[in-house]
Amino acid sequence: MTTVLHIHPEDPQPRLISEAAKVLRQGGLIAYPTDTTYALGCGIGEKAALDRLIRIRRLDNKHQFTLLCPDLSVLALYAKVDNPDYRLLKAHTPGAYTFILQGTSEVPRRLMHPKKRTIGIRVPDHPICQALLAEYGEPIMTSTAHLPDDEFPLTDPQDVRDFLNNQVDMVIDGGFCGVTETTVISLVDGNGPEVIREGAGLLDAIF
Structure with a gap:
């Protein structure tokens, strides 16, 4: 039963x-609100919870996972970033952006892209996310609550409860x-920012 x-x-x-x-x-696996859509989250090393998330979203083995972080203080532990890219991240976090970076050995391999060894980093601008991260004490593995047959991610809390009942x-x-x-x-190639997906974060603030 879902609480x-x-x-x-x-x-x-x-x-x-x-x-x-x-x-x-x-x-456990939770569904929670962010500054964009609802998301699914679990601890970084929780394989069983991650497997459940993968089943809910029907993800393939090339999916790019993301770490939800309270700020950039943990960045060096999980990702490799040079100074110009760090300045870009600092200028646009917290906010509605996910930055793709080279992962470090601290990131479980199953969370990284299998060939590129990359990981997403996200610092949300939402009080619930920030309070949860502060209480939990470490980043959360996160993925948009976007069900496989739906055009849009879950945004209505009643829909979240209805569709994910007994699944989270x-x-x-x-x-x-x-x-x-x-x-x-993406900040992986060293050639400046590359747009992988245009979303809620403004692009003119990046370039």
């Missing part, structure tokens, strides 16, 4: 945030989200 927590989107209740972080620590351990109902996913920017 539902109603958490205030602007002033998250610490007791409820603690409950959600406990589910992550116990290896917890749903954080933080109200409505948007329908536009993050803008994805």
Whole structure:
């Protein structure tokens, strides 16, 4: 049975945030709101939860996973980045961007692109995300709550509860989200930013 927590989107209740972080620590899979759409999340090393996420979204083995981070203080642990790229990240986080970088050995191989060894890094601009990351104490493996047969990601909390009931351990109902996913920017090739997907983050701020 999926637990539902109603958490205030602007002033998250610490007791409820603690409950959600406990589910992550116990290896659970959660659905939660972000500054773009709803997302699915679990601990970085939780293989069983990751496998459930993969089944829900019907992902193939080339899917690019992303780490949800509170800020850039953990960046060097999980990704390789040079100074110009770091300045770009710093200028556009938190925000509706996912940056693709070379992963380090700290990232489980199953989370990285199998050939490119890349990982997404995302710093969300959402109080629930930031409170959850602070309570959990480390990045969260995250993926958009975009069901395989749907045109758009989940954005209505009632839909999140209905479609993911008994598939995730917890749903954080933080109200409505948007329908536009993050803008994805690759910084892998060393030739400046490359747009992989145009989304909620403004491109004219990148170039």
